[in-house]
Amino acid sequence: MNQTIASLTPVQDRGGPAQPLLVVRDLKKHFPVRGGPLERTKKFVHAVDGVSFSVPKGKTLGIVGESGCGKSTTARLIARLMAADAGNMVFDGEGVDEFGGIRLKEFRRNLQMVFQDSFASLNPRLTIAETIAYGPRVHGMPAAEAKRLADDLLARVGLEPDQFASRYPHELSGGQRQRVNIARALAFDPRLVILDEAVAALDKSVQAQVLNLLQELKAERQLTYLFISHDLHVVHYISDYVMVMYLGQVVETGPVERIYGQAAHPYTRALLSAVPSMDPDNRTQASPLAGDPPNPINPPSGCRFHDRCPHAHPVCAATAPALIGMAGEPAHLAACHLNDPNSGHPAALSEIQP
Ligand code: SF4
Numbered sequence: 001m002n003q004t005i006a007s008l009t010p011v012q013d014r015g016g017p018a019q020p021l022l023v024v025r026d027l028k029k030h031f032p033v034r035g036g037p038l039e040r041t042k043k044f045v046h047a048v049d050g051v052s053f054s055v056p057k058g059k060t061l062g063i064v065g066e067s068g069c070g071k072s073t074t075a076r077l078i079a080r081l082m083a084a085d086a087g088n089m090v091f092d093g094e095g096v097d098e099f100g101g102i103r104l105k106e107f108r109r110n111l112q113m114v115f116q117d118s119f120a121s122l123n124p125r126l127t128i129a130e131t132i133a134y135g136p137r138v139h140g141m142p143a144a145e146a147k148r149l150a151d152d153l154l155a156r157v158g159l160e161p162d163q164f165a166s167r168y169p170h171e172l173s174g175g176q177r178q179r180v181n182i183a184r185a186l187a188f189d190p191r192l193v194i195l196d197e198a199v200a201a202l203d204k205s206v207q208a209q210v211l212n213l214l215q216e217l218k219a220e221r222q223l224t225y226l227f228i229s230h231d232l233h234v235v236h237y238i239s240d241y242v243m244v245m246y247l248g249q250v251v252e253t254g255p256v257e258r259i260y261g262q263a264a265h266p267y268t269r270a271l272l273s274a275v276p277s278m279d280p281d282n283r284t285q286a287s288p289l290a291g292d293p294p295n296p297i298n299p300p301s302g303c304r305f306h307d308r309c310p311h312a313h314p315v316c317a318a319t320a321p322a323l324i325g326m327a328g329e330p331a332h333l334a335a336c337h338l339n340d341p342n343s344g345h346p347a348a349l350s351e352i353q354p
Pocket of ligand 1: 265266304306313321
């Protein structure tokens with residue numbers, strides 16, 4: 001049963017399927033860092049630096065990139081767990097604002113997050129059923145109704161209420177706890193769920209079960225997912241679209257098969273070729289991605305990937321490439337001078353196809 005929280009009116013689909021559920025524009029977050037006593041200028045970590053994208057309704061956008069690329073900070077900014085320095089969001093056609101458009105309270109209920117650490121996300125003093133019922137109770141749902149909702153959701157995520165409702169988090173396995181976290185997120189009847197490395201800590205077999213559950217729930221409830229992961233196999237399996245981030249910026253985005261089959265950015269190609277192959281005859285011999293990402297306090301000029309890119313040319317350090325559409329697939333965007341015949345890069349356009 002798809003119950004909703006009685007005290008809040010569910011947000012209706014306002015613009016039809018063609019209207020993206022979420023549009024993010026020029027999101028920025030720079031964290032100040034403490035300098036030494038003699039340092040005059042204040043320094044900042046450029047965690048998220050002008051990120052823009054949209055997520056179509058009922059689709060999954062996978063966000064990938066190395067540690068520190070800004071993918072989790074982007075998720076927290078979207079969820080308003082921290083304030084952005086700049087940028088704005090549109091949720092189903094309405095600006096997300098405390099004073100105009102969709103109200104923050106309503107937006108937060110429509111957006112739920114599931115984190116990697118299934119144990120830390122749960123209150124150890126509450127039973128599983130109390131955990132799931134807690135949010136709806138706070139929003140005014142009567143106790144008996146909230147209990148019924150919790151039991152329904154437990155059953156839906158594969159945990160028999162008679163067996164699990166009265167257990168505490170420490171009595172469950174990691175996979176069972178993550179199912180509880182998913183049930184708790186669904187208790188708000190959200191439209192957008194952000195899954196931040198949500199299956200990363202699970203064994204492969206349990207991971208597959210949870211991924212299949214997420215796929216079923218997405219279809220049943222017309223959910224839209226933002227799926228953040230460092231695991232490119234998992235992202236390939238679950239995503240409809242993929243966004244690749246590097247040092248706080250989007251370097252490529254597009255339909256999943258296009259990104260995995262015809263990546264247009266050297267960083268994406270390096271990430272993909274670093275994925276361990278299941279085929280023993282096709283094992284990667286050397287890492288195509290040398291070194292660590294540069295210091296985000298002082299990111300490289302121009303293209304931020306230029307000091308690790310095998311195709312770098314002086315124009316790459318001088319001018320930042322814009323995200324531009326690729327031939328034949330307008331939803332496929334990449335930020336690399338190789339794809340722009342007017343960029344001044346001598347190999348431009350000869351390197352689009354891997
Ligand atoms: Fe490499 Fe230049 Fe493209 Fe950046 S813009 S990815 S440095 S070729």
